[in-house]
Amino acid sequence: MDRRNFLFNTSAFLAGSALLPSALRAVAPSDIVNFGVIGVNGMGWSDLNGMLHHPEARCVAICDVDKNVLDKRAAELAKKDIKAQLYGDYRQMLENKDIDAVIIGTPDHWHCLQMADACSAGKDIYVEKPIGNSIAECRAMVNAQQQHNRVVQVGQWQRSMQHFSDAIAFVHAGKLGNVRLVKAWAYMGWMKPIPKKDITEPPPGVDYTTWLGPAQKRPFDPNRFHFNFRWYWDYAGGLMTDWGVHLIDYALYGMKASNPRSVVASGGKFAYPDDASETPDTLTAIYEFDGFNMQWEHATGIDGGPYGRTHGIAFIGNNGTLVLDRGGWEVIPEKDKMEAVAYQKASDNGLVKHTRNFIDVIKSRKLEDLNCDISTGANVAVNAQMGNIAYKTGQKVYWNADKQQFTSRDANKLMTAQYHNNYKLPK
The missing domain is CATH 3.40.50.720 (NAD(P)-binding Rossmann-like Domain)
Incomplete structure (x- = not known):
């Protein structure tokens, strides 16, 4: 959908x-x-x-x-x-x-x-x-x-959705036992290849110069405009930031975590190598925290994600696994170590x-x-950016919590916004 x-x-x-x-x-x-x-x-x-x-x-x-x-x-x-x-x-x-x-x-x-x-x-x-x-x-x-x-x-x-709050309360109650791995994923079967289009003049009525704003000046490309801007580095961060901020947010919330010690990521344009997009259509990123790992993965053109869900978060503990998505949540026990929790269906509208x-x-x-609030939004957006930075550098990147930067010069260069056309980052 x-x-x-x-x-x-x-x-x-x-x-x-x-x-x-x-x-x-x-x-x-x-x-x-x-x-x-x-x-x-x-x-x-x-x-x-x-x-x-x-x-x-x-x-x-x-x-x-x-x-x-x-x-x-x-x-x-x-x-x-x-x-x-x-x-x-x-x-x-x-x-x-x-x-x-x-x-x-x-x-x-x-x-x-x-x-x-x-x-x-x-x-x-x-x-x-x-x-x-x-x-x-x-x-x-x-x-x-x-x-x-x-x-x-x-x-x-x-x-703002009740079933998300209920699921996280269950995680925080400790019934899952030691949670060593959290998975978050977005499998987007509805996403098809973006066909390459000819460079044209902006449509009548479009202030394209203002639309570009601080982004690099380029001739008008209809593929980069409106919805599909998400798949170009000048304007966005692909599925990692588009869906990742929703799902990684709850992975961090459930684990009461902020920033990882390290991130490594691998992927590419494996599904549609010749289409017009730039961001990876297939990506796996592993975040190392104290006491647990978080794994993000996304794939376009496929609906068959983990646990049979197109998107979600799974808290995998010694006693059982809680699986959560926009539709609801459930607990799958690890053999006889805890009781299952039947699917708890969403009952409200988040927006x-x-x-x-x-x-x-x-x-x-x-x-x-x-x-x-803005601090919550910033925390998860920074984590999503870390995954993209690890992907772009091709390195396992390490985070220095005291200095709030990476230990890699290449990674640190990618922390800064590249502004063009006389725009400046707000001070």
Whole structure:
């Protein structure tokens, strides 16, 4: 199933998806949260719809560098009696004093700059994952939040799902015994080869220069635009960062872990060696922590992942194994060492609950109540970047916790964001 459509194809979401215009709901003016959206083509649009489930949320502005997308979304909002102001430049939108919060749903290489600018403008922020496209960007984003003390929720909406919390509570209870290995994986059977396309002029209405932003200047390639930007190093980190931040997040959470001692990774374009993408379609990374290993693996074009699941996390203990994914969790006993736990099915919608949590904290200003704050998002994004760095260097890379850097010069070079076109990493 397409990751973008996953949210909208679940019965839990469809049951509550009647998006009545906020203006028709009885809400005290002091409780209204006016928000704008930067990037409304993919997850930004999904996040906007999740936000509109809540009567306090008012969409007053949307921004996109593709006027075709902008006009399409404006028309869709108008059908719900929502009139949003349209922007092509997010910086102009941030100058709007009526906006309390923004959703950042742009490609990964823009997250850091836009979040830092939104913090500086006094906005609260819901930023899509992965938060940054480099370790340096992750650090800059944490610093921006701390400097301006804004509410920042990272779009790892699984953090708001009850069955994920229940599964982790079971892991922390110790019933699995000594957990020595944790596996996280994403097998994406729906991902097909990306055919090579001719270089063209940007489509009419697309501000391609702004879309590139800090990324290297290149002629317009339709393969690199919109959804498929994920498979190009200039803008993202492939499946390792796209799905890895969701799943590695819970591997780390369950093991109460932060950064590994070492990482080694191997893979490549084994499934589609001649297609147009850059990032590996097949990858295995092994993270060494004190007392356990974590293994990440992904593969495109295949649905037959471990334990018969396309994605998931498995905590493998001496007494049994807990297997967890978006659909639910179960415990498979190791012979007769513990009782099995039957499949516990998911019962709620993570995106709706995640946006609810964001709005609640905007009103309470209790940042500790966020289900996925910027530090949590940064921790898992850094781990995903470590896996990609190990892959790129072809080395087993070692992490110096005191210096917060690798022991390898080659690996350390890849920690820093490479900005172009006169853009600078936020300080």
